[in-house]
Amino acid sequence: MTGSQISHVAMEIGIVLLSNGAETYRVDESMHRICMAMGACDTDIFVLPSNIILGITIGNGKHITRTRRIHARGIDLKKVEFINNLSRRVCYEDLSYSEILTEIHTINSSPPYPYYLQVLAFAFVAQMFSLFFGGTFQDSSIGFIIGFGIKLQMDFMARLEGNIFFINIVGGLIAATVALAASRLGLTSHVDAIIIGSIMTLVPGLSITNSIRDIIAGDYLSGIMKGVEALLIGAGIATGVAIPLSLLSPIWGV
Incomplete structure (x- = not known):
């Protein structure tokens, strides 16, 4: 060649x-x-x-x-x-x-998994994490709904070429708002389990893992860049969750 x-x-x-x-x-x-x-x-x-x-x-x-x-x-x-x-x-x-x-x-150019399977998998992950963190089956069902909504929201904002930081802010906001609304309606008393389980679908686990592996392999610049990206995503998730917790909890008394 x-x-x-x-x-x-x-x-x-x-x-x-x-x-x-x-x-x-x-x-x-x-x-x-x-x-x-x-x-x-x-x-x-x-x-x-x-x-x-x-x-x-x-x-x-x-x-x-x-x-x-x-x-x-x-x-x-x-x-x-x-x-x-x-x-x-x-x-x-x-x-x-x-x-x-x-x-x-x-x-x-190979096609990914069918879109409905991606959405269902996203929702099931949120549901199982809600159970894992101490929620009941009813809590996990709410987590399923939140996961379903977050996946649709992320894909919609991605098609609009939204910034990953703001995409995760909106995802965290959806998780906390729906969980607080469910508690306000008397559907759950485990708001924390639902929120934590739902935002686990947003956590950049692969970025964190790759960052550590790159640093260990000696690619310090790439590892630090990926680590900073993961921290920014985490900050976006935390910001999105904090907004409804700060504004709605005092009003609804949740």
């Missing part, structure tokens, strides 16, 4: 990994191994949560640099798994340039 083709394949694989929840060190290592397996002499890779810079040196001493900006990130570990498998095949099998790009496109 030419140097341009090698850098293109490595960059596309790195983009899919990073934009679907992979750790920074995994992206770095996968891109490096792919470049070396396809004939590069040396690589220089710099990965941030929102940017990838790739430089490779090929046999004739020519240096090629590519940079890509990540505009949208999500979590789809199925795509990460499939891209990992493709990366191993690229390293150990003789795949052509067109075959690799076709597989990358197939993986990246």
Whole structure:
């Protein structure tokens, strides 16, 4: 393969990994191994949560640099798994340039789980956490409704390209407001269990885990950036919950 083709394949694989929840060190290592397996002499890779810079040196001493900006990130570990498998095949099998790009496109364009399953899963998680934190079955049913509403709200605001901080503020506000309203109507006496169980669906667990793993792996800048992002999301959730607790609790006497 030419140097341009090698850098293109490595960059596309790195983009899919990073934009679907992979750790920074995994992206770095996968891109490096792919470049070396396809004939590069040396690589220089710099990965941030929102940017990838790739430089490779090929046999004739020519240096090629590519940079890509990540505009949208999500979590789809199925795509990460499939891209990992493709990366191993690229390293150990003789795949052509067109075959690799076709597989990358197939993986990246693969449909997620049906939307109704995503909404139901979100709602069931909120329901089970409400039970876990000491709520009754009736409390968990309220948590189910809150989880259902939060998922719809998050997707609606995401389509409007809303900021993740404000999306989580609104999610926390919905959880606390509905829980307080249920208590006001006499449907529950465990407002805390419902609120905590519902906002667990918003907690950025993967970001926190990846931040720690990146710091342990020596990618301090990426790890700190992901950690700060997780703290901002947590602050957004806390702000959203605090607004109705501060304003409605004294009025409703809950």
